[in-house]
Amino acid sequence: MNSAIPIDALTEAEAAEELAQLARDIAHHDAAYHTHDAPEISDADYDALRQRNAAIEARFPTLIRADSPSARVGGALESGFAKLRHRVPMLSLDNAFDAMEFTEFCTRAKRFLGRTEPLTLVAEPKIDGLSINLTYEHGRFVRGATRGDGSEGEDVTANLRTIQSVPAELLGKAPALIEIRGEVFITKADFLALNQIQAQAGARVFANPRNAAAGSLRQLDPRITASRPLSLFAYAQGESSEPVAATHWAYLQRLKDWGFDVNPLSRLLDNETDAEAFQIKISLARSGLGYDIDGVVYKVDDLGLQRRLGFVSRTPRWAIAWKFPAEQATTVLREIRIQVGRTGALTPVAELEPVNVGGVLVARATLHNEDEITRKDVRVGDTVVLQRAGDVIPQVVSVVTERRPADSVAYSFPDVCPACGSHAVRPPGEAVRRCTGGLICPAQRVERLIHFVSRPAFDIDGLGDKTIQEFFNEGWLHGPADLFKLPEREGEIAKREGWGKVSARNLCRAIVARRTITLERFIFALGIRRIGATNAKLLARHYGTFANWRAQMFAASQIGSDERVELGSISGIGPTIAEELTDFFAEARNIAALDELAAELTIEEAVHADASDSLIAGKTVVFTGTLETMTRPEAKARAEALGAKVTDSVSKKTDFVVVGVDAGSKARKAAELGVRTMTEAEWQEMVS
Ligand SMILES: [Zn+2]
Incomplete structure (x- = not known):
């Protein structure tokens, strides 16, 4: 994930382009994680993207984008749901990872309160699910929202109504207005069954129970949510029109009286020294529980003390999540499969002899990248140590070398793309090997098409991401040249759901109008890595015509050629970008696709920077x-x-x-x- 260019060496133009790319990539991964509940990369790789973004912004503060990822926290909302503001923000908890950190938490709290006597605590197993906020008015469930960014979540009221453990009406007397917080989750058994159904239907398989619960709750069609076996444990309060209890423990009893499920393993601890024993007890019980937990939350019981302790930013001083260490297991690695991402990145995935890790059957784990495989010397046939921590994708931690088969051979990472057979290259200094067959690689097609019609490229009105995906699924679009064959399908398009004669005609007109295109837009549209709008313009101005550019790039593929030297010396281009271009032109099938596309178009001559x-x-x-x-x-x-x-x-x-x-x-x-x-x-x- 680290880019080829050290941040100190980036030019301003390169920095601007990389920030644009990072904004797109991070938004994509945020959506994959939070909105589609299907992370594509490890947390470490994701963090590396954010760190690179922050480092570039630190060096070029004037380039900070309005849509900068540093201005957003994860959990961007999907447009399909209305937003709902929580009356009292939903908090996030500080973590402790061992007894010492837990003791520090207690010491801090007591020092803050100026007291020496022990703290009475409530201990609650920390469910790995989706936090939600339920609003009841006069005892009736009226609204429910996801946590979102803590202040504002998504309105999933209709979906929550389908969950049996969300009472439609509170039993007994209740305040006129009360917000109740809890965790929606799916049991391990239901998770496995759901994934089996998904797999059989050819639908997406969820990475873990947390993602499955989130994905099931955040369905635009409540009937789908209703078909999913979701449960809820209630554990906290938000706004309340009148006090309901003096202690948290008493509040949990009120929740039960009203008809909520409260985790039966929750305990009232007389003092903090009992916490360690409780932590051990729960961690031993963990794998036998029907649902995933990743630690125990300890809360100061006295609500008066909670109010005095208050918050540090969004984190309460009166609660802490003491996390369990990651769960591990050993199993045999059957195969290393290479996945090709939408940007052409080759990612190694371990196919495993299925094994139970903390109650979840794991058959696949991430190997991160080529260097990780080399560093750990992971080989096919090896017995490996697997780890699963919270909602992180399971990962291969190490190899049990004593159990390595005698005939084992070191793994060699492929240098061709398994999806399309194009060369896969790894620029010096980068961790990721990428497919160079951008125009022909099936793994990258949809993404490339979306880029192709985007505003700075062909700017085709009426061809949004969804339409591209729709036409792609239909088999109409294999590569960009096929876009120009769409007008032949005007009649067919008009008959599609959501279309009509007018919109089909407008789309086809917009496409035909773009058969004439400037050279810079054309170059940009190809989606060659690092060739953003600025560099495309530089190239267009330097080479003037498509024919000249094509011939020169071809010649420049020869290292040491005059054409290569010329390319590298264009102000703003430089050797790294030159290499991306020559990699692209070194792939014969890219040239074929390029020519097929050019045959559909009139590419205008660029004005020389004369x-x-x-x-x-x-x-x-x-x-x-x-x-x-x-x-x-x-x-x-x-x-x-x-x-x-x-x-x-x-x-x-x-x-x-x-x-x-x-x-x-x-x-x-x-x-x-x-x-x-x-x-x-x-x-x-x-x-x-
Ligand atoms: Zn490929």
Whole structure:
């Protein structure tokens, strides 16, 4: 996941492109994890993406995007559900991983309260499910939402009504308004049965019970939720129009009276020293429980003390989750299978002799990447140690070398893509090997098509992600060239559900209109790695025509050729990007797909970045104030490349003064002399 370029060596243009890519990738993984409940990468790899993003932003603060992943926490909401604000925020808990950390928590709490006597605690097994907030008005269940980001969740009221352990009406007397929190979960047995049904139906198999519960609750059709065996344990309160108990333990009893299930293993502990024994007892009982737990939550029992203790940001000082160590098991590795991700990344997956790890049958585990396999020397036939921690995908931790078969051979990572047979290359310094068959690889097709029609590329109106997927499923789209065959299906499209004559005609017109395209859009649309809009423009301007570009790239594939040197010396391109291009052109089937596509199109000649025909050739330019989209040296270099003369002071000979933020005397002088001033945006317009 670490990119080829050290952050110190990134140019501003590269940084901007990588931030855009990271924003897309992280959003994709967030959606896979939270919205579709199907993580595609390990938590460690995901964290690495976020860290890289943060490090680039730290070096280039002006490039921080409006949609920057650092501005969002996980758990983005899917559009299908209305948002619902919690009256009292839903908290997240601090974790302890051993007795010492637990003791520190107790010591901190007592010091805060200025007391020496022991704390009375309530211990509750921590269910690995989905936290929800239920609102009852006058004893009736009126609304229910997922935790979401803690302040705002998704309205899943209709789905919650289908769960038997969510009472429609509270039994006995209840406050006029009360928010009750709990965990929706699925038992281990139901999880396995559900996955079997899913597998038989060819549907998605869930990674773990937590994902299965979340995926089942967050169905747009409540009938699907109703068909899933979900349960609920209640354990906390949010807003309440009147106090219902003086202690948390008493509150749990009220919950039971109202008709909720409360985890029967919950206990009231007279003092914190009893916690260790309780922790051991539950960890021993864990694998025999019908549901997944990943630790025990300890809460200060006295609600008055809870109020005094309060919060540190979103974390209460009165509760802690003491987590269990990860669960491990050993089994035999049957096969290493290579999955190809939507961006062409090759990910190794261990196919295992199924084994029970903490009550869940595991038949597959992640091996992360090529280096991890080498480092652990994992081989087919090995007995391996597996680990499953919470909702993390099971992983291979180590090899039991004593049990290695005599004829075992070291694993060699494939250098061709198993999905399409194209070369799979691993740029120096990168952890991930990638398929180079972007245009032809089935694993990457849908993603490439979506990119192809996106706004900076072919910008085809009416062709959104869903439509692309729909037409792809229909078998109409194998590669981008097929998009231009869609108008032949206008009649068929018009008859589809959700379409009509007008929308089909509009779509086909939009496609036909794009048969003529600029070279830069065309290059960008190919989706070659690191060739974003900026680099595509540089290439288009440098090479002018499609035919010339194609021929030059072909020739540049030869290391040491003049064409290769020329490519690497284009300002803003550099050797890393040059390599991505030559990798693409080295794959014969990419060329075939490229030519098939080009045959459908009229690709316009690009305007050369020739000094003589630029609007600013021969002009004298002064930059003043702080520029926002480029550095001063960058602005100067760009202007000079287009034939302008850049000076530091304003005189009568000055043609333009480009005024940035907080411009001072130079802007005033320009006004006095009647020299034309322009904003940075106007300047960009002029030189682009
Ligand atoms: Zn491939």
